[in-house]
Amino acid sequence: MATVNATSSSAGRLLGSLRLPIGIVAFLGISLTVLGIDQFVNALTLGAIYALVALGYTMVYGIIELINFAHGDVFMVGSFVAMFISSSLLGNEGAITNIPLLAGSVLVLFALTIGVMAIVGALIERLAYRPLRRAPRLAPLITAIGVSFILQNVIQFFFGPTIVTVPQLVPIEWSIEVSGSRVPLLNIFVIAASVALMFALQLFISRTRTGRAMRTTSMDRDASSLMGVDINRTIMITFLIGSGLAGAAGVVHGLYYGNTSFNLGFQSGLKAFTAAVLGGIGNTAGAALGGFLIAFIEVGASAFGYGRWGGAVVFSLLVIFLVFRPTGLLGSHSGDRA
Amino acid sequence: MAPLLELKDVHTYYGAVHALRGVSLKVEEGEIVTLIGSNGAGKTTTLRTISGLERARSGSIKLKGKSIEKAEAHEIVRLGVGHSPEGRRVFSRMSVRENLEMGAFLRKSGPDVQKDFKKVFELFPRLKERESQAAGTMSGGEQQMLAIGRALMAQPKILLLDEPSMGLAPILVEQIFDIITEINSRGTAVLLVEQNAMMALGIAKRGYILQIGEVTLEDSCDKLAKNPKVREAYLGV
Structure with a gap:
């Protein structure tokens, strides 16, 4: 009897785990x-x-239950850092056709931007959020809004209020043919790089010691510190990683759209936050899924001539979805404590 | 020689609430000591202050003569204080095994840790059966076993146990108390907080009575169990 149960439940589990893919x-x-x-x-x-931006929202929410409203602006700053690096360090001549040079430049661009943004994120956490760790929840929320304005103003001060051009490192004309359509190599590269980063994050969270500390801290902070987890360090690492990923998103944005502006963070930040909620806030795989889902809805709306309604469509669907599934795509169904 | 754990005149506040009003107590090497008191007397706060989850505003906490009242919670674990907190607080979405691995978070994984896995499974065969089950789906008694086992995985010199009998069936309570005695006989000192005073006085050597944040009585458990005031207030006789 027990064996029968075991087999049927393991078959059920297999089916359950296949449902998502x-x-x-x-x-x-x-x-x-x-x-x-x-x-x-x-x-x-x-x-x-x-998806890359949504990951930062969901990780920070998961670990300190803060909706980090400044995160969209961290992404925006990332796009400016990427612009600055590609125009000042890598030269402003535009596309690089020498393949090894291009690969090296893009790698440097990603690594530097991710690094700079990780440090910026950790600094924000240290200066703006950690002092409020034991304050009522509304206080850090307001601080986050403040940080958002500060980041926007700083960027506006240095780069002005208008749209800024980002040099195109990857030649636009490079493309492959897929069933009669031209698909730019740039897109393929950008998608592959982003998905690789997301998988790396999943591996990090599920396999490493620090990743385990992050998971237990988000489940139960006190119990986690009783295991010897340094909570402040763990939270800082969460900000490091989340902001680094936002930096990567900034690079991708610049490479793809060729421009950026100081108010980029507001709209995309809001959409990415929505993606995190849609996926089940606190769940990293959910945030990535939510990010892609929202993009498809938005692009779908404009493909059918409702481009101006993109935002309205996205948020209407979100409301309908959340009515039926308030915990999001992959959110946990019940409370944590039995 | 300095006692294993010694609190002197410890004051702890929750905001404006003065929760501990000068608690002094000590636990010697190899002892079971119990802390008895009614709801809100400050038992849990005492344990949380020892392990650094709350900050003492004044007073001293010494582990083998070394001050720990300023240390962070994760450093205090490293110094040898294990804490099985009130309400068990197991990591509900992780398996039993992952919970125990978290208990050994500060240790290098290797044969030593494997040996401790075996020891914990010996003490709690039920946990072995449930090794890959999500902790949140287990019964209260099983979660309690897991919380104690998890604390043991750090090889503590002293184990702080907060209400291990809470919400358990009487037969399970007896089992848990037997296991606490067993853990102690293997060399770990225990500071036991309990509402079930009868059981606690039965296995501990010495006890402290805590009332509104103050220790009002300390004695050997034999004498406490005979004290008419204690009997009336905590043993219900």
């Missing part, structure tokens, strides 16, 4: 047919940006 593949297949290859690639690229 099957769902994703089906969703991608349908989107590809409906949108066509151009819009499909477009949505994937936009989704990669949303």
